[in-house]
Amino acid sequence: MANTVEPVRVRFGEFLLDLADERLIGPGGPIRIGNKAFRVLRALAAMRGRLLTKEELFETVWDGARVSESALTSVIKELRRALGDDSKAPRFIGAVYGRGYRFLAPVKDEPAGEEPPPSERQPAVQGDTEAIEWVFWRNSSWRFAGLGAVAAAVIASIWFLQRPDASGTRVRIEPLRVIGNNPVARLLSQNLASELSRLGVANNSTIVISDARDPATAPADYIFAGEVQNDGRAWHVAVRLIDGARQILWSRDFSAPAQELASLRQQMAVRTGEVLVCAFGARSRRPAGTDLATLRPFLAACETYNSDWSAARPVLARLVEGAPRFAQARGMYANVLARLAPSGAGPEQRDRLKREAVAQARQALRDDPHIGSAYGALAAVIPFTAAQLPDKDAILRRGIAADPVSAELRAPRCMVLRSLGFGADGQSECERALALDTLSPGTVATLAETYxxxxxxxxxxxxxxxxxxxxxxxxxxxxxxxxxxxxxxxxxxxxxxxxxxxxxxxxxxxxxxxxxxxxxxxxxxxxxxxxxxxxxxxxxxxxxxxxxxxxxxxxxxxxxxxxxxxxxxxxxxxxxxxxxxxxxxxxxxxxxxxxxxxxxxxxxxxxxxxxxxxxxxxxxxxxxxxxxxxxxxxxxxx
Structure with a gap:
C-alpha cells in the first residue's frame, strides 16, 4: 500500500469492511461475524492478494498464542458463510494448500467521510417530531435489524413459512417517547421497538412501528407505548399495553442506575415480551369476551411466567379459580406447578405438586385441546431418564401437533431428541423454538449448545x-x-x-x-x-x-x-x-x-x-x- 496509515473503510465486491467501527456490511446491512473472523478478514484484505501464511495469521490474529489449525479453519468457514463464498470456486478467500490464504477480490479504500449507500445507513431514530412507520412484512431490508446473523437466519427461515396476512393480529408499536434531548434514550427506545417487533413477526402478527400522532395510522388491535427519561443519575421508563378501545391492559415502570443500561434493556425486553406473547402470540388463546378484570391479572402473571414461577403461581391460581373455563391460564398454571415440583420441600410435596400439575393440565386440555403449556406440564413431570424419554417425546409431539407455535414445547423436545441420539432433528426443533421466542435466554442457550x-x-x-x-x-x-x-x-x-x-x-x-x-x-x-x-x-x-x-x-x-x-x-x-x-x-x-x-x-x-x-x-x-x-x-x- 502507498499509505502507511490504514484506511477507515475498505470495499470489495458488494461488501464493505468498516475498520473503525469493526463491522462487515453487506447489501442488506450489517453482517454479524466474530472478533477473530473480523481480524482475519482485515488481515487478508490488507495483503491485497498476496499470500498470508498460517503462521502470520496466528501471530497477527491470535497474538502468537498456541492454537490448533482447526481454530483458523473454523474462522475461514465462518467468513465464507458470511460472504456467501464457495471454497470450490471462491470469489474472495483462496486457500493455498498447506501454506495459508490470499484475498482474491479487488480491494478499494474509501475515505472516512464518504456517504454510505442506503443499505448501510441506520434507520431514523424516533424523535419528538419525526414519524416512522415500519411495516415488517413490507420492508425486508431491516426486518431483522440489530439481531445476530445466526438468530436472524433462524427466524427468517420460519418467517417465510408463516407470512402474516391481513387477517392476523395487528399490533402498533410506538417507540417510547423520549423526555428531554438524550440520544442514548432515543436509541434505547428504537432498540426496544425492534426487539418487540421481532417477537411479533415470530408469532405471526402484522407489526407496525409508527408515530402515535400520525393521522394515517390504521386501527390496531393492540398498541404498545410509553416514555423514557434519564435524569443524569438513573433511567426511568414507563410502558403500557393498550387495546383498540384505548383501555390499559398492562403497565409497568422500570428504573435502573444510569450506568446499567444493558441490564435495564434486558429486563424490559424479557418482561414486556412475555406479556406480548400472551396478548397476541403463542399464549393468546382465551375465552371470547374475557373482561378486563380477568385479562389484566393474566397479563401480569405472564410477565413472570418464565422468569419467576413462584411469583406467577398465586396469580394464575386465582385466575383458574375465578375463570374456570380459561384453559390457557389453567395450562400455564399446570406448567408452573410442574416446574416447581423438583424444588419441593420433600418427596411428599414434590409428588403433590406433580399430581396437581397433571390434574390441571388434563382439565385444560378437556376445555381446549390446543393448549401447548398443558402438554408441556404433562411432559415436564416425566423424569428425564432413558426409559421414559420415549414417553416424554410422545407427549411433546402430540402437543406440537395441537399447538405448532409453542416454543415451550419445541425447546424441551430439542433436548429429548438430542438425548435419544437425533442431534440434527433436535437442532431443527431448537431453531424453531428460538424463531418463536426470540427473547428467551434459555432457548438461546439450548440452541447455542446444540450448534x-x-x-x-x-x-x-x-x-x-x-x-x-x-x-x-x-x-x-x-x-x-x-x-x-x-x-x-x-x-x-x-x-x-x-x-x-x-x-x-x-x-x-x-x-x-x-x-x-x-x-x-x-x-x-x-x-x-x-x-x-x-x-x-x-x-x-x-x-x-x-x-x-x-x-x-x-x-x-x-x-x-x-x-x-x-x-x-x-x-x-x-x-x-x-x-x-x-x-x-x-x-x-x-x-x-x-x-x-x-x-x-x-x-x-x-x-x-x-x-x-x-x-x-x-x-x-x-x-x-x-x-x-x-x-x-x-x-x-x-
Whole structure:
C-alpha cells in the first residue's frame, strides 16, 4: 500500500469492511461475524492478494498464542458463510494448500467521510417530531435489524413459512417517547421497538412501528407505548399495553442506575415480551369476551411466567379459580406447578405438586385441546431418564401437533431428541423454538449448545456473544459460552473466566478444579498426565454431573480408558444421555465398550420403542454396527 496509515473503510465486491467501527456490511446491512473472523478478514484484505501464511495469521490474529489449525479453519468457514463464498470456486478467500490464504477480490479504500449507500445507513431514530412507520412484512431490508446473523437466519427461515396476512393480529408499536434531548434514550427506545417487533413477526402478527400522532395510522388491535427519561443519575421508563378501545391492559415502570443500561434493556425486553406473547402470540388463546378484570391479572402473571414461577403461581391460581373455563391460564398454571415440583420441600410435596400439575393440565386440555403449556406440564413431570424419554417425546409431539407455535414445547423436545441420539432433528426443533421466542435466554442457550456440539462452533459463539450483550450474567448462556470456549476456543480466555468475571458479571462455572486441569492440558499438552490424575481424583465420589463432565473432558484429551473407568461406575440410567451423543464424543462411541454402556444406561431399551436410527449410526469406525430395525436393539450390547 502507498499509505502507511490504514484506511477507515475498505470495499470489495458488494461488501464493505468498516475498520473503525469493526463491522462487515453487506447489501442488506450489517453482517454479524466474530472478533477473530473480523481480524482475519482485515488481515487478508490488507495483503491485497498476496499470500498470508498460517503462521502470520496466528501471530497477527491470535497474538502468537498456541492454537490448533482447526481454530483458523473454523474462522475461514465462518467468513465464507458470511460472504456467501464457495471454497470450490471462491470469489474472495483462496486457500493455498498447506501454506495459508490470499484475498482474491479487488480491494478499494474509501475515505472516512464518504456517504454510505442506503443499505448501510441506520434507520431514523424516533424523535419528538419525526414519524416512522415500519411495516415488517413490507420492508425486508431491516426486518431483522440489530439481531445476530445466526438468530436472524433462524427466524427468517420460519418467517417465510408463516407470512402474516391481513387477517392476523395487528399490533402498533410506538417507540417510547423520549423526555428531554438524550440520544442514548432515543436509541434505547428504537432498540426496544425492534426487539418487540421481532417477537411479533415470530408469532405471526402484522407489526407496525409508527408515530402515535400520525393521522394515517390504521386501527390496531393492540398498541404498545410509553416514555423514557434519564435524569443524569438513573433511567426511568414507563410502558403500557393498550387495546383498540384505548383501555390499559398492562403497565409497568422500570428504573435502573444510569450506568446499567444493558441490564435495564434486558429486563424490559424479557418482561414486556412475555406479556406480548400472551396478548397476541403463542399464549393468546382465551375465552371470547374475557373482561378486563380477568385479562389484566393474566397479563401480569405472564410477565413472570418464565422468569419467576413462584411469583406467577398465586396469580394464575386465582385466575383458574375465578375463570374456570380459561384453559390457557389453567395450562400455564399446570406448567408452573410442574416446574416447581423438583424444588419441593420433600418427596411428599414434590409428588403433590406433580399430581396437581397433571390434574390441571388434563382439565385444560378437556376445555381446549390446543393448549401447548398443558402438554408441556404433562411432559415436564416425566423424569428425564432413558426409559421414559420415549414417553416424554410422545407427549411433546402430540402437543406440537395441537399447538405448532409453542416454543415451550419445541425447546424441551430439542433436548429429548438430542438425548435419544437425533442431534440434527433436535437442532431443527431448537431453531424453531428460538424463531418463536426470540427473547428467551434459555432457548438461546439450548440452541447455542446444540450448534456447538454439532460442530457449528462459530454460529454458537455468535449467538452467545449477542446473548451476553442482552443478558449479562445470565447463568444459562454464560455457562454454554464458557464451555464452548473451553472446549474449542482460546483455552487461556476460558481459564481467565475461572479467575475473574470474564465479562459475564461475576459468573463462575461449576467444577472449576476439573476445568482448570482440563484447560491447562489444552494449553500445554505436557501437562496432560497430571491433568488426568487431577480429573480422576476429583471425579471420584463427586456429584453425577461432575462425573459426566470428567468423562467428556477425558474423551477430549484422548484418554478413553480413564473415561470408561468412570462411565462404568455410573448408576444405570443416570439421566445424562445427551452427553454421549455430542459431536466430540465420537471416539467414545467408536469404542468396543460403547454398546454395552448404552445398554447399561437404558438407551438400547428406549430404542426398541422408537423408529429411526440415531445419527451416530452413520459414523465410520463403530466397533459394532447399529441394528437396522427397532427390535434389533434388544440384543445390542449383550
Amino acid at each position: 456447538a456440539f454439532n460442530g457449528r462452533v462459530p454460529d454458537a459463539l455468535n449467538l452467545l456473544d449477542d446473548a451476553r450483550r442482552s443478558w449479562p450474567g445470565e447463568p444459562a448462556t454464560s455457562y454454554v459460552r464458557f464451555e464452548t470456549i473451553a472446549r474449542w476456543g482460546d483455552a487461556r480466555q476460558a481459564l481467565a473466566v475461572l479467575d475473574s468475571s470474564g465479562g459475564d458479571s461475576g459468573y463462575r462455572p461449576p467444577f472449576s478444579i476439573l476445568w482448570r486441569a482440563f484447560l491447562n492440558a489444552r494449553i500445554d499438552p505436557g501437562q496432560t498426565q497430571g491433568a488426568v490424575q487431577t480429573i480422576l481424583a476429583h471425579a471420584s465420589g463427586a456429584p453425577l454431573e461432575a462425573q459426566v463432565t470428567a468423562i467428556r473432558q477425558l474423551v477430549q484429551l484422548r484418554r478413553l480408558d480413564e473415561a470408561y473407568r468412570i462411565a462404568a461406575a455410573l448408576p444405570a440410567d443416570a439421566g445424562f444421555s445427551r452427553a454421549w451423543f455430542e459431536g466430540f464424543m465420537e471416539p467414545f462411541r467408536a469404542d468396543a465398550r460403547f454398546p454395552r454402556f448404552l445398554r447399561q444406561q437404558g438407551l438400547t431399551q428406549a430404542r426398541v420403542r422408537l423408529r429411526g436410527r440415531p445419527d451416530f449410526c452413520a459414523e465410520p469406525g463403530l466397533s459394532r454396527p447399529c441394528p437396522v430395525t427397532p427390535g434389533g436393539w434388544m440384543h445390542y450390547g449383550r
